[in-house]
Amino acid sequence: MSRIAIVDESTSEFTKDTSLSLQQLACEPCRTIMLNSREADVKIDAVILSTTSDIQYGSTIISEYLGIKPTISQRLDNLCNSGTNAIVSAYSLIKSGFCKTALVVGADMKQTKGSRLTWDVSRGSFTSPIYWAAIFAKAHMRKYGTTEEQMASVAVKNRKSACLNQNALFRKKITVNDVMNSKKLVEPIKLLDCSNICNGASAILLTNEDEAEQYTDRPVWIEGIGSSVEAASFGNVSSNLSYIQSTRKASNMAFAMANLKPKQIDIVELHDAFTIMEILAYEDLGLCEKGEGGKFVSQQSIAINPRGGLLGTGHPLGATGVAQTVEICQQLKGKAGKRQIKRCNNGLVHNMSAAGSSSLVLILS
């Protein structure tokens, strides 16, 4: 069967404030893609909007704004994990032969209700994600001796990378001391250990192998997809909080499908909503041994979160998975400008929702 390619990608600036509506913001990266593909005989068959914002008929409104009359138009939500889920939907629509070309756009607003997990009674009144991040951090510190300084250095690294990303929310370096001295929110998590929800939109254009060449001479291929849903509520995520069960399963599945091993990956965009989650993800994606994540922060052999991660770039929930994919595509194509990583052949996107209750991993080449 035909392989599926990402043939173009774009992202808006991620901001704290915006005068745009969600639908206007979502159109920004889509318009760039449509301008780029002017010369291709483009007919967009599917428009999939990933967002946690409550916008009825959103994908269809965006289609009208863009002057597109697609065959399929859908809005999709799976919390923070929405963007990568939308990519899987687009992949399936094309792979099944029902569509040839799909535009995936992730967009969200700072005001989204997706940041409060009010439906999860197992959390009691602890509805903010920081509570589960704190429990994960405590478990890892206890079991593997991970330190607060190691966590802080994740934020330092990602904020540093974000300085080279003109679309990032934060473009100022910070130090380990800055993190350690920032406001303690929930023991042991401090203000600068946390990503910030913001406004932003990212989009990619997907097509099949036959169509790909009319758009680009460097298609990015979706080689592996892994996904796992463990639970919705924190109480059912896992009895062992020293690892992210859903990430481990999704990662194994994606590597098996791509027929690759973690050491063959050159660049990773992973879900660092909190510094501890980057450390856990290293381990559960197989980039280092279990328990070694704290030390792995300082490694140099593989590029991790070169756009700045969620910590540096900001986290517009429904956009994040698409934004991560945009970065990997630009890096694989050698078009990441100042952030360009050398020898970049295989990339990995890791996205997850609420306490790692579900995860999705894409492997791109």
Next chain:
Amino acid sequence: MSRIAIVDESTSEFTKDTSLSLQQLACEPCRTIMLNSREADVKIDAVILSTTSDIQYGSTIISEYLGIKPTISQRLDNLCNSGTNAIVSAYSLIKSGFCKTALVVGADMKQTKGSRLTWDVSRGSFTSPIYWAAIFAKAHMRKYGTTEEQMASVAVKNRKSACLNQNALFRKKITVNDVMNSKKLVEPIKLLDCSNICNGASAILLTNEDEAEQYTDRPVWIEGIGSSVEAASFGNVSSNLSYIQSTRKASNMAFAMANLKPKQIDIVELHDAFTIMEILAYEDLGLCEKGEGGKFVSQQSIAINPRGGLLGTGHPLGATGVAQTVEICQQLKGKAGKRQIKRCNNGLVHNMSAAGSSSLVLILS
């Protein structure tokens, strides 16, 4: 490539009042399906929730309630047209080879915000769907001489069918006079020309050709899919309101894929949100000539809306497309009880959103 089958289906009662939450309601038909498939070696790979209600992480919450850990979990919205869109997503996930088995559940509450099209500035303050229905009705009456009595007789027919449906919202016969004398809401639409938004949930289980036989000896095959998105706003739907452009396109596409003609269809579930829309759908699905829809109401050769349509059964927005599909499956399998239609080989589901701005057609055999 493997064909895709619907191997089980179930629906809740459609009600005006419920003490259940959306997630509890959604679980009802899913549980019936899971009990039925106890003996099959069932592993549900995907759970897709269709709803216009604002429930973050809804498909994952439902998965947890059901004790399922799927690979993929997504909530999807495309207004009234959500349910059939969720079926296309499930179809694609299986057809692409990424999933083997998918549970699609449509569920909605009477209180959904999906019934007000507040985002469409082209409607001014006329945000309720009844305004566009009135304009369609006026156009059809003017151009083809369709009468208010013909429209009324659609409601009479569908309410009569609903009497045989134990899950229907309305189970009492009405007369043409009842409709004509019911409160005039927006000229020429009266109270009994309108469907009622209500609470309800319906679910289907899909799988591939290899797996189908372990669930049932009568799989229902998805033979044709057609879909078209014309616009989001009423101002851009069409300059000619005597037909539903998106329905016409979706219908042609579905018949071409199924390699069937309208006269080969034995049973139809179509989107009668208002009586005039059933008359338009007859024509735009190719069941009769353009302009003949008014007279076609009294025909007996093809079963139309045997469960009672939206007018008789009620209209829980995100559930409707799935509920329509449940009815066609039960009829094709000869399991529709008192409503059973004789010689039932090919069925059609027609679903649409906001003023026919998008439509989706499924052909099942």
